[in-house]
Amino acid sequence: MTFLLGNDSLEFDLSTIKAATKNFDTTNTLGQGGFGIVYQGILPNGQEIAVKRLSKNSGQGDKEFRNEVQLVANLQHKNLVRLLGFCMREDEKLLIYEFVPNASLDRFLFDPIKRSNLNWEARYKIIAGIARGLVYLHEDSRLKIIHRDLKSSNILLDSDLCPKIADFGMARLVGMDETHLETSRIAGTYGYMAPEYVLNGQFSVKSDVYSYGVLILEIVSGQRNGSNSHQLGYSQDLLRHAWEHWAAGTPMEFVDFTVRERCSKNEALRSIHIGLSCIQDEPALRPSMASVVLTLQTDSLTLPVPSPPAFLANGMGMHTREYFQRRILSTTTASI
Structure with missing residues (x-):
C-alpha cells in the first residue's frame, strides 16, 4: 500500500x-x-x-x-x-x-487542577478554533468531510492552547451534492451524537454541528455531558441544565465558576446561545459552521432563539438515553 x-x-x-x-x-x-x-x-x-x-x-x-x-x-x-x-x-x-504538547482538551477541562490554565480567553479561543477547523472540513477544503466523532478527547491543544481536531478514523467523505448519508453501524461516543444519527443512522455536516454544540457547552461549563455534578448541585444531563438556565434567564450561572467572574459576559452568552442552537433536534434548525464562525467574531450577528432540546420538550429524558444505549449496543457489530 x-x-x-x-x-x-x-x-x-x-x-x-x-x-x-x-x-x-x-x-x-x-x-x-x-x-x-x-x-x-x-x-x-x-x-x-x-x-x-x-x-x-x-x-x-x-x-x-x-x-x-x-x-x-x-x-x-x-x-x-x-x-x-x-x-x-x-x-x-x-x-x-x-506532536501536540498539551494533549487533549478533556485532560484540561475536566481536571480540577489543570482547568485553571483555561481562563475565559483560552476557552473562547478554543471554541472559535474548533469552529474554523470544522468550516474547513465542511466547506473550504477540496473535500467535504464529516468528522463523525467530535468530542473533547479528540481536540488536541498545542503549546499556545490552539485547538487541533484529531482522530479521523470515523470520518466520511461526502459528495458536494449529498445532504446526508446513512449507516447501519452506529459508532461514536454517547453524549455527542446527534439524535438522527442514533435513531436512524443518518449523518451529515449537521451531525458534526450537534457535536460541536455539546463541546461548546462543556467548554463553557467545565462539565462533561452525561456526568453528574454534585459540585454544581444537579444530576441532570448538561444539555438540560444549560437549557433550564437559558429559559430561566440565568445563563451566567451555567458558566464554570472558575472563570465566571472574569469572563466576557457577551462572549459567554453568545457561546451558550450558539451551543443551544447547535443541539436543536431538527438538523435544518442547526446553524452552519460558517455562520457560527461569523457569530463568534461579531456582535452584529445573532442566531434564532433556540427551542427546547427534544428530550426535554418531549419529556423522554432517561427513556431516550436508555434507547440510545440499546441502539448503540445492538448495532456495533453491523458493518457500514
Missing part, C-alpha cells in the same frame, strides 16, 4: 518508528483509548511525533486505517492535527502525527 502526498511518500519504516518510541516503551505513552495507544517519539532529525498504534481488537480495520490516512493526508489547516505518515508492516498499523 502506497500513499503519496505531492512527490513524497508518507510511509515510514517500522524500524524508524520503533527507534523513535524506544520500541513503544510505556514511559512514552501519551494516551490510550478503544483504538489503542498513542506514544510520543523523536525522529532521527529531532522532530517530535505522536504515534497512534492501533490495537488488534480496536475495530479499526484496514478499511478504516486507509480511510484515515487518505483523508488526513489531504488536509492542511492550523486547527487540524497534521498527519506526517503511516506504517503498515508486520501486523502493525501505525499513524504518525505531529
Whole structure:
C-alpha cells in the first residue's frame, strides 16, 4: 500500500518508528483509548511525533486505517492535527502525527487542577478554533468531510492552547451534492451524537454541528455531558441544565465558576446561545459552521432563539438515553 502526498511518500519504516518510541516503551505513552495507544517519539532529525498504534481488537480495520490516512493526508489547516505518515508492516498499523504538547482538551477541562490554565480567553479561543477547523472540513477544503466523532478527547491543544481536531478514523467523505448519508453501524461516543444519527443512522455536516454544540457547552461549563455534578448541585444531563438556565434567564450561572467572574459576559452568552442552537433536534434548525464562525467574531450577528432540546420538550429524558444505549449496543457489530 502506497500513499503519496505531492512527490513524497508518507510511509515510514517500522524500524524508524520503533527507534523513535524506544520500541513503544510505556514511559512514552501519551494516551490510550478503544483504538489503542498513542506514544510520543523523536525522529532521527529531532522532530517530535505522536504515534497512534492501533490495537488488534480496536475495530479499526484496514478499511478504516486507509480511510484515515487518505483523508488526513489531504488536509492542511492550523486547527487540524497534521498527519506526517503511516506504517503498515508486520501486523502493525501505525499513524504518525505531529506532536501536540498539551494533549487533549478533556485532560484540561475536566481536571480540577489543570482547568485553571483555561481562563475565559483560552476557552473562547478554543471554541472559535474548533469552529474554523470544522468550516474547513465542511466547506473550504477540496473535500467535504464529516468528522463523525467530535468530542473533547479528540481536540488536541498545542503549546499556545490552539485547538487541533484529531482522530479521523470515523470520518466520511461526502459528495458536494449529498445532504446526508446513512449507516447501519452506529459508532461514536454517547453524549455527542446527534439524535438522527442514533435513531436512524443518518449523518451529515449537521451531525458534526450537534457535536460541536455539546463541546461548546462543556467548554463553557467545565462539565462533561452525561456526568453528574454534585459540585454544581444537579444530576441532570448538561444539555438540560444549560437549557433550564437559558429559559430561566440565568445563563451566567451555567458558566464554570472558575472563570465566571472574569469572563466576557457577551462572549459567554453568545457561546451558550450558539451551543443551544447547535443541539436543536431538527438538523435544518442547526446553524452552519460558517455562520457560527461569523457569530463568534461579531456582535452584529445573532442566531434564532433556540427551542427546547427534544428530550426535554418531549419529556423522554432517561427513556431516550436508555434507547440510545440499546441502539448503540445492538448495532456495533453491523458493518457500514
